[in-house]
Structures are given as C-alpha cells and as structure tokens.
Amino acid sequence: MAAPQAPTKPAKPGETSMPVIWAKQLGRLIGAPIGSVIFAFIIGAIIVLITGGDPIQAYQGLFCGGIGLFCTGDLYSSITPALEISSTIVFATPLIFTGLAVALPFRAGLFNIGAQGQLTMGAIAAAAVGIHYASWPGFILLPAVLIVGTLAGAAWGGIVGVLKAFTGAHEVVTTIMLNYIAAFFLYYLLRGGPMQLAGQPEISANVGAGAQLPHFLNGNGQLFGQPIGVYQAHTGILIAFAVAVLFYILLKRTALGYEIRAVGQNQRAARYAGISVKRTLIITMLIAGAFAGLAGGVEIAGLSHQLTIRYATDSTGFDAIAVALLGANAAIGIILAAFLFAALRVAGPVMQGNANVSQNLVDIIQAVILFSIAANFLRTFKIRLPALRQTPPGEDAPMVATTVTELEDTEPSEPAEVGDTA
Amino acid sequence: MQLIGQILHLLITPALWQTTLESGVLLLLPALGGVISERSGVVNIAMEGMMLTGAFAAVAVAEVTGNPWISTLVAIAAGGLMAVIHAVVSIRFRADQIISGVAINIFAFGITAFLNSKITNFQGFNPVKPSAQLPYLHIPILDKIPFFGPIFFDQNIIVYVGLFLLVAVQFMLFRTRLGLRIRAVGEHPQAADTAGINVYSIRYGSVIASGLLSGLAGAFLAIGITNVFNDGMTDGRGYIALAAMIFGKWTPIGSFVACLIFGLGTSIVANNSTLNVSRDLLSMLPYILTLVVLAGLVGKSIPPAADGQPYTPGSE
Amino acid sequence: MKRSRLQFVVIGALLLLLVPALAACGSGGNSSSGPKVKVGLVTDTGGLNDKGFNHLAYVGLQNAMHDFSNVVGSVKESKSDADYIPNLQGFASQGYNLVIAVGFLMAQAVATVAKQYPNVHFAIIDSTPSDANGNSLTLPNVEPLLFHEQEAGALVGVIAGMLEKGGTTKLKKNTISAVGGVSIPPVDKYIAGYKWAAQMEDPGVNVLVGYSQDFSDPTKCKAVANSQIGLGSDIVFQVAGGCGLGALQAADTAGVYSIGVDTDQKADAQNVIASAVKRVEVATYLAIKDVVNGHFQGANEPAFTLQNGGVGFAPGNITLSSDITAEVTKVENAIKAGTLTPPTQRSW
C-alpha cells in the first residue's frame, strides 16, 4: 500500500503552554507505574481475602515490615521500624544496580535477562580478590574488589553484546545460558572447589577487613532498642546512588548515551546518522554488565563479606527486570522501584511471621505490576518496539510491541500530540 | 587415559541413557509447545510458569482424587489457563511478549507457592501415593533386552506419550492444513490474512496449545518423575526448553535432539560417580554447548519471520 | 477500556486458580494464657514444606504450641541465604524468647545474631554456631541441637549389610548405595555410619555414595539413585531430605530396596525397608520446653543419640528376618553401651 502521509496540524505557538505539556508528560510517565502498583495491590488484597486472610493485617505488615509505617497493634507493635528500614536499604542496593543493568540495554532495544549471571560473576571476582589479598590495606583493597567485580560483570555482559552484534544470537537465550554457567561456576567454587571454606560447603572465607564497606551505623551500643550491629545498611547504597546519577548523566548528557538511545529508538536513523549499531550494542552490554558486576562487588564488600551460593540462587537479577520496567528505565524511577521491591521483599517475612499470610503474596504483586505495565508498556514509555508501517487513520494508534531486539525497525505512526491538547 | 576409560564405561551404562530420555522428554513437552506457539508468531518464554502451574495442579488434584489421569487432565488445563493469559495480553493487547512471559513466570511461582502454603498450612502436600502417580511401564520381555531394554521399554508412560506427541506435532506442523496455516501466520500474517485465514484464532490456539503441553510436562514432573510439589520445582526447565527449541531451529525433531543433549547433561551429572570431575562443572556443559551453537559455529538459527510481532489487520 | 478488560481476564484467571484454595483454608492459632513464650522458627532455603528437617522442626513447634498454651510460634522462611541474618534478627529484635535456626548452613548467621542479642535464646539444628573461619563457637545463649546421625546410619547399615550378605536382594551385585544432598556433616555422618555398619556385616559389600547437590529437587536424587541402581545397588539410602523422595521413588520403580531418612518414610514409598530417624521435631520441642521451664542449657545441651532416643530407626514395609532384627538390636545395644562407636568422618 502506498503510505499516505498523514500530516498533522502544525503546532500553533501559544496554543499549548509548556507547563501543560510537561504536566501531561509527567502524568503519562508516572501514571501507569503508580496505577500498576495500585492495581497489583488490589489484586493481592482480593487473593488474600478469598483465601480467608485479612488483607488489612497483611498490608499493614507490608507497610510496617517494609518502611516502618503503621507498626501498631498486637501484631506489629513489637517491630522496630528503623531495623526494617535498614533492611530495606540493604535489599534495595543490589536492585538499583541490577535495575540499571536491565534498563540501559532496554534503552538500546536489548532485553538483558542476564543481570543475575553478571552479578554472580562480579561477586565471584570481587570475593576472590578480597580473600586472596585479604592483608592489603583498605584504600587499595576496597577499590580493587569493586573494580574487579565491575570488570567481571562487564565481561560477562560483553559476551552477550558481542554475540548479538556479530551473530545475531538472541540475547534472551544467551543471557539465560550465561546465567546458568555463572551459577554452576559459583557452585563449583563453593562445593569442593577452590573457594569453599574448609568443612563449610556453600560459603567461602571472609574477605579481608580492608575490603569491607563501612556500615552507616557502627559501635557497640543500642539504638532504637536494638544493638547497633543489626543495622546492616551499608554505604553501598551511596555507590548505587552514584551509579544511578552516572546512568542519568550517561544517557542524558553524553554523546554515547545519546547514541544508545538513538539505536534503541530507531536503528535505521542511527545508521543514517553515522552511528555504528554493533559497536553501540556491545558497549551497552559492557556497561550493563559492569553495573550488575558492581552489584556483586558491593554486596560482597558491604553485606555478606563472603561468597555464598545466594549470588546465584536469589532472584535479584530477575527482580531487576520488574524494577527497570516499573521505574520506566529512568534513574530516579529505578531507585524508587528498587526501594518498593526491597520493601516488599523485607516485609514479606514480617507479614508471614506476624499475620500468617504467605510471603509469596509479594511475588504475585510483583507479577501483576509487570503485567499491567506490559499491557500498556509501549504507550507509556515509548520504548519503541513496533514495526507498524501504517495505521489506518481513524482508529487510535494501536499499542504494538515486538521483541525488543529487532535490528531493523520503524516508528509507529502515532497521531501528533501537541495539536491534540487544543 | 583413565578418564577416557571412565567415559567409555559411563557411555555404556543403560541408566545414563534411561535418565537422558526421561529428562529429554520432560523438556520436550514444553519445547513442542514453544515450537507451536512461536511458529504461529508468538514468542513464548512462559513455558516455565505454565509447567509449574501444571505441576501444582497435578499434585493438588492427586491429593484429592488419588487419580493420576484426572490430575493430569487438570494439570493440562491449568497450563492452558496460564497460556490464555499470555495469549490475551500479547495478542489482544499486543503487549511485549517477552515481558508478558516473564510476568507469567513470576506470577505462576507466586500463586502456586502461595496456594501451596495456604492449602496445606505451610506443610506442603504429602508425597503423592503410588496409585496416584503416572505409572512406569515395564514392557514385558522387551525390557529384558540388554542395554536397550531399560532405555526404551522401562519408562514412564508420559515418555511414550511425549514421543508420540513429537511425531504428531512434527506431522501436524509440516503435513497438515492446520500446520500449514500456523506456519503461514507465523511467517507472514498479512499474507495469511489476505488468503482468508483468521490470524487471531490460529495464534490463540497455538499459544493455548503450548500451555496444554507445558501443563502436561508439569504433571509428568510432579506426579510422574517425582511425587511431590515443591515451590518453584520446575527450576528453570521451561527456559531450557525455550533454548532447546531455538537450538532445534523451531522444529519438533530438532528440539528433541537439543532436549536430549540437555537431558544427557543432567544424566551425566547424575551418573558421574564413575567420573572424577566436579558435578557442577559438568553441569555447565550443555549450557556452554548451546551458547557455542547459538554463536553460529554450527549454523544460524532463524526464527519465524513474524515471531514476536503482534498482528494488526490492514497493516503492511 | 482495554485496561478494564485486562483486569477482567486477570481476575478471572486468579479466581479459577483459587477455587481449590477455598476448600482448604482455615485459620489456626489458639489464644494462650500465662506469660507468653514467643518462639520464632527460621527455615533455611528449603522452606517449611521441604519434607525434611524444616518441616520436622515446624512439627516440633506445633507440638509445643499444642502442649504449652503460652507458647506463641512464628515462622520465617528464607528465600536465599541472604535472608538468614535478617530473619533471625527479625525475631530477636521483636523480643522473642527463643529463635530456632534450622540447619547447618545457618551456623555463621546464628553466631552473628546471637552475639548481638545475648539475652535472646537461640537454638540451631545440626550444628554449633561458627565463626567466619568455620570454627565452632561456644555461646551461652545458643543451644546446638546435634545428633549422632552416624548411630542411626549404622542401624540401617546393619540391615543393608545383612540383606546383601543374605543374597536375597534383586540385583546380586553385592552393592548398596547412599544418595546424599550436599556434603555437610549431618549428611556425611549418616552415610559414615551406614557404610561402616554395612561393611561390618558384609565386608565385601560395595557402598556407592553420590551427592545430588540439592535438598529439594527430587529429580536430581532420582537420577543419582537410578545411576546407582544401574551399577547394581540393591539398597538405596536417601540422605537428602525432600530431594531424597526421588531416590525412594527410583528404588520403587526399579524394584530394589530403599531406606528413608530423618523421619519414618514407609508411607512415602513401597520398598522402604527401614528409616534412619533423627527426631528433629523432638529436639525442637525439647528446646522450646527448656525455655518454657527455664532450663535452657545453652552450649551444654547434650547431643541426641541412640542412648537418649534422639536418633533411631523405624521399620519399613518389608518384614525383616529375625536374625536381621536380632543383629540390629545387638548393634544398637552395643552402641548405646559404648562398645561400638560408628565413625563420624567421611571416608569415601
């Protein structure tokens, strides 16, 4: 079919003021995520209700256990809000890193399911350095641990990028394979392999004291009625914030970020503008891997101080997908989403322990958030995926999405929006 | 030298191949589902969740009815139900099919674990009674054939069902009208539409079929190979099936070969008592092999042309 | 509009999934009187319904709640080992009287938290608390609930050895086996006793030992068991919790014998000839009882042995000949008397 051009009404200056446009954009940006979260909580409440639970008690538990609010009544007054907040910070830290590691490739049109494996490799490398050079002073050892973790993650992510760029191997499959390989490598190391602590399978020795990130609260006294040592929140969260800022700067303020976004939006136009798509994809995956690898390094240095099988068995790298999507692939959104998911994660056991509602409710809520975002995904975030050359005008522009990874792609023809507000 | 001897010894162990076939068929069922779904143009990485739902349903129903066949039917239906969600979200709402699949997987994990705790008050279901398990068939006389007997004639009934389905799906896809239409819709939905084929019906049907097959796999896992339900017990098998399908170039036979390779990997790990190598390192092998194959050393794998692309009528 | 249809579909799907749940839900928990004793149970990553020691510990907690009306129990399941410390702290910080950690893999976490909360009682199953280097620690507020698994293992080993020697088994390759989960002391002690006793009865017997590297996925143990049966094993001893159910099933399918672990497993498979029992539920119960009665032993808690009934064996579905039962009784008495001491270290 000959594609008829559908010229749109020219924007008349003054017709729509910038604040209105900004407000609309903001609404569009945060409307869906917030709506999705509310929707998911409603579904969760229904599930609790029809399985004979008390949703109010359950959600009180989620609030109290996650962010220390509403810790009242028989069930929750014994909870120390500060401790829960501290734990939420602890769990949010790796989610921010890995959320960024999923979001950056999303921006370039790649779906990184491999943050888990990249984190695993980062943790392995960081722990290996931290243990082997345990006697080094902190000002050398700590940076070394973090840098090595970062590099290992970058290498693991880079494999995905290279395979994608040069052989077209689908990154969803390659990342799944690399996740398994990393996991089994970790198991090997900790089950009879070279890093297992003697007589203690599944954990390694501790890294040197110099490799440990300081906690926010130190000392031997009591705080909020609890020994200070229980507040495990560590300065890794600051590194996470710094990386989020870096992510923002990279995307919005650097030529590279400009190119990454261009490749994600319109590969064809990017090629016309002289951007090397292959190179950009590889660099994107290297950086994404670095973020996830740093997550592993920071967890070793800040929290566990040792390598354990959690670095393959927990679901951080997968939760990161939901975090990135809920966070609209933007730095601030990812931080907020990471805190939300961490809070849910921390609150789950509180809810189960105190209100006897299975903590798996948290998984259900996460999944429903993802669903409702996915169904509205394109329209909300304008992650361009679709290959729709012509929309029969008159219908509203369909939500169209295809695999995030098409090498050739075109823009959906959507109606102009400035004119619409008139 | 000694290692080579050990390997040779391992390779002539019937148990190795018996487990290979069993694990292979367990992966084959969702892989066949994936083949059908993706041949019709809908990417399906939700086999994991559909399988898990099937496993849960099988054990829950077996606990109540004690009948393996009813349990299996319900498991198949439960997998199909998950598939309906995926189909509606990705066909009707044209959502990103991968994200929808990821959401299904998380949802299936959450809902099954939640119900598992709720129904059994955190105790878990009891192991399914032998009478409620899918039976192993010991085919008389034939199972006494040395080496081949245990491999081919001493298997769970679902292994035979799976092999039958392998042939059936291969035949359906490449020899029947329905298969022709599924492939047409997955390659070029516009062309199929102009030829008078209902693209949406074909896609809905194909996605649901993948759910039914995954549900069957769940039943096979939970009340055939084992007799319990554990939270998240599919343990990534749906993802492996997905990889096997791509490895097998979107054909049933090819997928089966890939499933056997993954099955062999599992089996070697289990049978390595004669082999002096770390199990965990051995476990990496099939994944590395898949990666190498995907990297194009063996040949590029090209998906159906419209795989993953929602169809909008009237577009070109 | 599109949105509301989606909601409809999702809700509809949920409702359908939930139908079976409606029948089964009920609420538990009787209100208690007297000074409350709050008991928190933290599972390892196997979860409550692991059909292994997490489950048994939960049974012990429930029994205690049943018997002592002032005991209030709560459970936290750990999704990964990252949850061990926060979950233990969660209970300790809420002023729980006793926090029970289930499993060897929590040894370091318990030590960390117990030091932070010296006034909270802790108990850990299968281990002593240990420091970062893996050395075991003696802490006054931690009660290690240790078992002489090798003694239970020895009893079932006697049965296995006698059966092999008797030549009445199916495959007649003079081979028996054990399927372990992960190579950790509680597992290895069972197997050590088993192997030692079997070879004591039948010096020529070949004992295969394999690990599934897993405590929950039955397919893995089943595959290991199948491999062992393929190599001629007549008797498969599962030492892998929920994973080991697969080993029992493999034995049933192949028509060889199996031996259960931790609890009486004769209901779980037809060919179970005995189970090596470790009364985790009793130990848990006793630890709670100690706190209720103010008799918390701390590091002085004695190990659970054949002598004090903490470990033992349960008969299975196959009737054993009288000479075998006699031999088992003989060995049992010798161990109780201290004249026979099964090894605790792995030797394979």
Add this chain to the structure above:
Amino acid sequence: MSTTAPETPQAMTGDEGTIAIEMRNIRKAWPGVVANDNVSFTVQKGEIHALVGENGAGKSTLMNVLYGLLRPDAGEIYVNGKLAHISGPRDAIALGIGMVHQHFMLIPPLTVGENITLGREPVYNVDVFDTAKANANIRELSAQYGLAIDPSTRTSDLPVGLQQRVEILKVLYRGADILILDEPTGVLTPQETDDLFVVLRGLVKRGKTIIFITHKLREVLEISDNVTVLRRGKVVGHLVTKETNQEEIARMMVGRDVLLRVEKPPAKPGEPLLRVEHLNVTSEQGIPAVRDLSLEVRSGEILGIAGVEGNGQSELVEALAGTRQVVSGHIQIGDAAITNIGARKIRSAGMAHIPEDRRESGLVLNYSIADNLIFGHQRDDTFTWKGIMLRLQTIREWAERLIKQFDIRTPSPDIAARALSGGNQQKVVVARELSSKPKVLLAAQPTRGVDIGAIEFIHRQLVAERDSGAAILLVSAELDEVRSLSDRIAVMYEGRIVSFEPADATEERLGLLMTGGGQKQEHASA
C-alpha cells in the same frame, strides 16, 4: 486530445453484460490528505485497464478500496453490475476479485503449492495436506493459463518474476475473474516484463479482466486497452490506448496546475565537489539497482535527478551517504575518496544528507527537536566536550537559533519531534543538514508530504545553500520540483542516467525519458 470525461455511470441493467467493475464517486480521505476525491472508475469485461498516475496520486488507495483492504468514506462499488459490499479481502475474493500486491503476499519458506493453495488447501484424512492433489491442481491451472511452474519448489528459491507468477496463480486458484496487479513490473527485469505481458494477454484471451497499476507509460501503451489517469486523488482523464500516445499520458499524469516558481539567480558553477564514477549498487533483494552510473556535481550547482521512483534513486543516495555498500565504482568529495568508508566518515568529509523518509531515517521521533538538530553531529566538538559530555547549553542555544532561522513552529526545543507536523519535522531535518555547512548536500524528496508553505521555504533554503557554494544533488519524484530547482537535470531510468538535460527541458521530454522513451531502446539487455 481524445479525452473522454469520466463517464457518468449508466443504468446498471444496460451494462450488466459488459462492465466488470464500476466504482462510483469513491472518496477516501485521511486527515489533511484526500487520497481519492470523488473517483469514478469503470472497467469493461475482458480488457486490460491501466490505472496510471504519479506516486501518491491515489492509485493504490483506490485498488485497496476495491479489494476491501480499505473502506471508502463515500461511494459505491458495482461488481458485474451488482452493488457490492466489500468489507475485507475475503468478500473481494468471493466476488471473483484477486489482487497481486506490489509487495508479494507470499510466504518464502513454503512451497509454491502451499502458497497457492493456502486458505483453500486440499486435504484428506480430515486435515492432512494433500500435496499430490494440490500439485496436480496447480499443474492443471498452469497448463490452462500457460504459467509453467514447479509446485514443489520453495518459494524463496524462485526469482522475482516467477514469484509474481505464483501470485497470479494464487489469484487464479481462488477463481478470480478480475485481477488487480499493483505495479507488477516494478520488480521485474525487462525480459520478465515481456514474459508477464504474454501471460496477461493469455489471461484476457481466457476471459479474465485485468486492472494494471503502473506509472511506466511504455508499458501502458504496450499492454492496455484503456487508460485511466489519476492525479492528486482525482481522475483527470480516461483514454483509449490506441488513440493516445506517451506524451499525452505523461502530460496528464504530471500536470501543470501547481507549477511552483522558485526565484533563483543563475547558477555560478565552480569546481566539481561530488564525483561519481561507474557506480554499481544492488538493492535489498540483491538485484542491480544502480548500474554503471557516473555523474558530477559542482560547487554552486543543483543537479536534479528526475525519474520514476524505484529506478535506483534511493539506492544511489544511500550509497553516496554511506548507508549502503557500493559494489563497484568510485565516489569522491573534492579530492577525498569516500567509497565505502562509512556514514560517519562521509559526513565528516563534508556530506550532508536529507533522507527521503524523515520518519524512518531522518529523525528519532521521540527525541526532542534539540536532540534531533544535532543528530549525526553529537560527537562534534561544538556539541560535546572531548566527544564525551554533551554541551547542553550550547545545544539548546543552537536549537533555538535554528528554530528561529528555519522557522520551525514549536513552542519549545524540548518538544518531541513526533509532535510536530510533517512540514516542521522536515524543516528540522533540513535545518540540521544545512547547518553543518556541507560541501555536498544530498536532498532526497526534500518536500515530500509537506505543506505548500514549508515547500517554498525549503526550496529557498536549498537555493541559498547552492549560492553559498555547496554542490547539491536533488532527488525528487516531483517533476515540477526537479525542474524548478535544478540547474541541470539527470534523468534516471532502470539504474542508469539515460540523459543529462538542461534545466529548461520540457516536461514532455523529461516524462518521456523517465518512462523509458525518447532514447534508443536497450531492451534486450538484462
């Protein structure tokens, strides 16, 4: 001139026996564009009716309406004298209408037999595809119409000409009496075109009716019985082929009602800046698209390329811009060779490029106007610090300056390009490309889909750029645009430049050259 006004539809009873298709007063509009404006169109049974017009004249829209792919806003369709309600291809098929699409509706991995029978497959045993029967049916059909084909071949293994044959068979298999062929020769070699014509004549002999959409006038004269000419959505003439000639059709097609006047001083050509020698480029399908093409464009000169779309202009421009691989030949800017050195290096050598499709290749629609205004220059020192950090303030000032200079109507440079009208989007592209002070500017369809005001503005900018010393290669499907802007005109036909003409060459002559006339026929070479 033997024009007959579009016939007033006669009482349907009278023509029931002879009229195959009658479309009355069809109107189809999109916001801002009327694709078909009160179009009436009649096809006699058993004729080959050519529907001609320039790109965008509304031919395909009209045929898509007939085939049910689009719904008309107004108008009626009669098939064989009966009022028809066609709401989808299925209805059209049932009425005996078949369409061979410009982009084939074939499924490459399937066999010829499967493709032809798809949707009406012969089966046995409930659902088993009856390959033998399908192939037998097709062989029978092949024999009947003289369309030899092997039904068991994989469709993707066939050359384009045979694929088209499959499409025709597919239509015939469904029992179509009326065949619509949309630009059927666009993808064919001259030899294949000849073969197609033989086939079409054979079909007519067997009683079929054919509607033949094209803009190649030589073909119209060769094959059709009657001609309907569309221009800008309206029927401008109905001709009997025998009574007309190429010049007349060309004049009708191209028209002269909107002749845009561009005021420009005489060119002062200087040194050659762009030199192309013996260039060969292939299309996506691997078919030679640019054949042994040589040209040069001098400083201060606009060289216009005239030609019907699809004659290799797009591939030529892409090869020059570095986004398509050059098979052989040589390109240089000034003294610097730029053959196959990549788009980025070509840009830095002084090439700017207004791509023909701004939405697909010229803009990132979700980027702000400011971001789009530096697209391709994002690593220039002006806009980045050491190629790393974007200088946001500079970019913004730059954008504000260009917005003012190029009269881009937007409330802010932060607005997404998506939100702009076509004309303003195009101004963004033009502004960006001109602002880099290029030595050579490739302007491909610079005013396509743009309102009149923007057209004039863009034309003035191009002339100004010429006068400041740039060499401009203009490619446009609008002959008016080429004629009014160019200082010299190169006519491109089937990948070659068939002639260099002066700026004042007549429309008739250009039209003739563009459609393969007016020069020695080099037909047999393929």
